[in-house]
Amino acid sequence: MDSSELYRLMYRIRRFEETVLENFPRGVFFGTTHTYLGQEANAAGVLAHLQPNDIVFSNHRCHGHFLAYGGDMHALFAELMGRATGVCGGRGGSQHLHWRNFYSNGVQGGILPVAVGIALAEKQLKTGAVTLVFLGDGTFGEGVVYESLNLASLWSAPILFVVENNRIAQTTPVELAMAGDLAARFHAFDIPTSRLDTSDVLEIHSMAGNLIQDVRQRCQPHALVIHTCRFGPHSKGDDTRPAQEVEFMRQTCDPLNIHAPRLSQAEHRTIESQVSLDVASAFQAASDDPFPTLGS
Ligand SMILES: Cc1ncc(C[n+]2csc(CCOP(=O)(O)OP(=O)(O)O)c2C)c(N)n1
Ligand SMILES: [Mg+2]
Numbered sequence: 001m002d003s004s005e006l007y008r009l010m011y012r013i014r015r016f017e018e019t020v021l022e023n024f025p026r027g028v029f030f031g032t033t034h035t036y037l038g039q040e041a042n043a044a045g046v047l048a049h050l051q052p053n054d055i056v057f058s059n060h061r062c063h064g065h066f067l068a069y070g071g072d073m074h075a076l077f078a079e080l081m082g083r084a085t086g087v088c089g090g091r092g093g094s095q096h097l098h099w100r101n102f103y104s105n106g107v108q109g110g111i112l113p114v115a116v117g118i119a120l121a122e123k124q125l126k127t128g129a130v131t132l133v134f135l136g137d138g139t140f141g142e143g144v145v146y147e148s149l150n151l152a153s154l155w156s157a158p159i160l161f162v163v164e165n166n167r168i169a170q171t172t173p174v175e176l177a178m179a180g181d182l183a184a185r186f187h188a189f190d191i192p193t194s195r196l197d198t199s200d201v202l203e204i205h206s207m208a209g210n211l212i213q214d215v216r217q218r219c220q221p222h223a224l225v226i227h228t229c230r231f232g233p234h235s236k237g238d239d240t241r242p243a244q245e246v247e248f249m250r251q252t253c254d255p256l257n258i259h260a261p262r263l264s265q266a267e268h269r270t271i272e273s274q275v276s277l278d279v280a281s282a283f284q285a286a287s288d289d290p291f292p293t294l295g296s
Pocket of ligand 1: 060061107108109135136137138139140166168169170230234
């Protein structure tokens with residue numbers, strides 16, 4: 001993926017998520033939602049390296065991962081709207097997506113044992129596939145995470161754990177919930193861990209490429225901890241952080257602002273207007289789609 005494709009992808013995620021938050025109060029979506037605003041560079045940089053049979057597990061904050069995996073915006077809007085054309089026929093909603101080798105689940109930590117199990121199955125089958133699993137800082141309070149890390153290490157699962165450390169879980173800052181060091185949790189199980197403190201998609205892209213190649217070649221687990229920023233509320237309108245704190249993050253670590261200067265102004269403006277039109281038409285198309293019928 002070149003610089004302009006990475007910008008296009010991040011902008012697509014941004015506009016998709018903004019459209020979700022703008023329209024939620026109109027009652028057009030079912031269930032809940034968790035937007036990926038501010039974290040776009042993680043999905044874009046990491047998932048650019050996938051090979052077709054690789055497997056991705058995501059969590060409640062899954063829209064950005066799904067779009068970066070190659071998922072369709074219309075199908076994702078339709079899924080949130082409960083329409084028959086949705087990713088899962090309108091029955092999964094925002095958090096429960098399955099398409100090709102992409103799986104997401106809203107139960108915190110619940111995806112870890114499944115992801116490790118699938119990684120081990122792929123190893124047994126000698127497919128060469130790598131499994132990636134995204135998890136947040138707030139998920140390290142779940143015991144099943146540690147059972148999964150133990151087996152991943154003991155049985156050498158070809159898996160990359162991607163921790164998106166936005167330093168908050170719902171409204172609880174990480175320092176009120178987590179004792180000790182995040183990377184030390186992986187080290188306790190002899191899982192090598194790399195850290196990044198950046199929202200620069202090129203830095204993430206470069207490190208993730210090396211790590212995924214390494215996991216594939218060595219058939220061993222690895223962890224990548226990315227220090228990142230959540231710009232939006234946890235879900236919808238439930239942000240208790242001071243507005244200045246969020247504004248400061250937007251000023252200093254917006255992945256779009258960091259990456260845009262690498263393109264000409266004309267180029268990124270063209271991408272922005274094309275993507276905005278695509279997002280608006282995907283939203284409109286999904287709004288016009290039918291609801292599933294009983295028995296379908
Ligand atoms: C087992 C379980 N407990 C509680 C929740 C409710 N819940 C959803 S997301 C979340 C916080 C997640 O924080 P983190 O892992 O840091 O991810 P982030 O939202 O920051 O991306 C909580 C408590 C849940 N989904 N699953
Ligand atoms: Mg978090």
